[in-house]
Amino acid sequence: MRTVTAAVAVLLCGVVLLGGALGDASDAGAVTGQGLDVDALPETARASLADLEAARARICPPLPLSWLVAEVQAKSGWDPRAYSTAGAAGLLQLMPSTWVEGGGETGWDADESPEPAHPVWDPARHFAIALPWMCRNLSLVAAHLRDTGKAASALDALAVCHIAGCSRVTGSVTGIPVAGEAGCGEACAREVRDYLSAIHGFVEDYTAAPAVSSAGEAAPYPGGASGCTVADPTGTGGCVTPATAWMLSQFSTTFGKRSTSCWDAHAWNPTSDHPKGKGCDVFYGRAGTFPNDEDVALGWQAAGWLQANADRLRVSYVIWQGRIWSRSRATAGWRAYTGGGVYNAEDPTGGHYDHIHVSMAE
Incomplete structure (x- = not known):
């Protein structure tokens, strides 16, 4: 109605x-x-x-x-x-x-x-x-x-x-x-x-669908499931899975270098993918602030590219601008992100307004 x-x-x-x-x-x-x-x-x-x-x-x-x-x-x-x-x-x-x-x-x-x-x-x-x-x-x-x-x-x-x-x-x-x-x-x-x-x-x-056609297709991940065995290329001192490392390589090839962080202990969130080497944050604008229109638009290009290439890259879900897209619920599109009882979804960082979060399936 x-x-x-x-x-x-x-x-x-x-x-x-x-x-x-x-x-x-x-x-x-x-x-x-x-x-x-x-x-x-x-x-x-x-x-x-x-x-x-x-x-x-x-x-x-x-x-x-x-x-x-x-x-x-x-x-x-x-x-x-x-x-x-x-x-x-x-x-x-x-x-x-x-x-x-x-x-x-x-x-x-x-x-x-x-x-x-x-x-x-x-x-x-x-x-x-x-x-x-x-x-x-x-x-x-x-x-x-x-x-x-x-x-x-x-x-x-x-x-x-x-x-x-x-x-x-x-x-x-x-x-x-x-x-x-x-x-x-x-x-x-x-x-x-x-x-x-x-x-x-x-x-x-x-709500408009993110425009992603200009970014092209990612090369499919050639490996299989594995643990946190690759040194985190974002320099955290931790590790990432091979699928995460592949996604990062494809992302930087497509969009260039951006401020990115993957492995983190995330002690406050026991369900986080960061300490498993399966979660990464890609920042647009300055951390802790709401990005300008140009950075928001660039972020949607990247978020839409991750969505469109989810099967090829083994992406599980993406969060950006207070919205979440999950491969397991692909037909539902981009849904409102509530913070899952852990994050303040109205905060620039908690609501994922200043960064894209991408979690990998393996």
């Missing part, structure tokens, strides 16, 4: 964007690093895309652009003058109290639509007020999910916050309420499910 709009987004007691609760739009090159298929977007979305990406990059880089675009589509259908009877207004359906708390000059009477000249209708101003609240909610629910071990992804929990309130995240077993949890009845649970389904559908529709 992909027809959720502003009217649905306020059915649940009018709770929208409760942060306190817990270039040129036609220039596809400006956003291709985020994996967004600009041509698939509605015309109204393309008109405000530059404002949205500017606000996201400045205020909340961990929030994937494709997810944010999907949330706007689900909330307002990209109608900047969308208004609900509960008092929510604009592209991300801000309530008047949220607008004022976020720094908006003046609010509006929740029983009446804002004046035609009110800045809530202006996309650039709207995003500047909404994005800090969204980013705060994202950080809060991500911390809650990590601390409690709940199964929901941080992005799904963020969406629950926006449509039903963050108490529905903290008061439910998984972070996604079912009927009878956290004051959520059957209608509430159904609306949450439909809302999440709509967002996921829009993300799928609007």
Whole structure:
């Protein structure tokens, strides 16, 4: 179901964007690093895309652009003058109290639509007020999910916050309420499910596949399974498997030398492939920071090449820009990466925004 709009987004007691609760739009090159298929977007979305990406990059880089675009589509259908009877207004359906708390000059009477000249209708101003609240909610629910071990992804929990309130995240077993949890009845649970389904559908529709054709095919790994028997060519002093060494050689031949690290004890993660010599990190930009658009685009080229050559190179999975692709789940494409309960997926390094992680099957 992909027809959720502003009217649905306020059915649940009018709770929208409760942060306190817990270039040129036609220039596809400006956003291709985020994996967004600009041509698939509605015309109204393309008109405000530059404002949205500017606000996201400045205020909340961990929030994937494709997810944010999907949330706007689900909330307002990209109608900047969308208004609900509960008092929510604009592209991300801000309530008047949220607008004022976020720094908006003046609010509006929740029983009446804002004046035609009110800045809530202006996309650039709207995003500047909404994005800090969204980013705060994202950080809060991500911390809650990590601390409690709940199964929901941080992005799904963020969406629950926006449509039903963050108490529905903290008061439910998984972070996604079912009927009878956290004051959520059957209608509430159904609306949450439909809302999440709509967002996921829009993300799928609007996410572009990485372009990899120019990188060519890798030479197939000629060996078989083996242990950590080859000196790590990245200079860690450890070892890698022959398949890992082959992948590194093919990678450097294709993309040149990049800052790369493979073997590491990784004592904090007992399931890591690094101490087995089967995991490597390839950095784009400066470690610990979110990369610029050029490095993100280059990283997607490399990540897509690893995906396309997974069988030839014996790649098991790849993580990049808050997404993970696994050879065992190839038909699912690039999925949201949640950190697996070990890493902070909103952090530049924990979310694999500053580096590509590649794990080998042998």
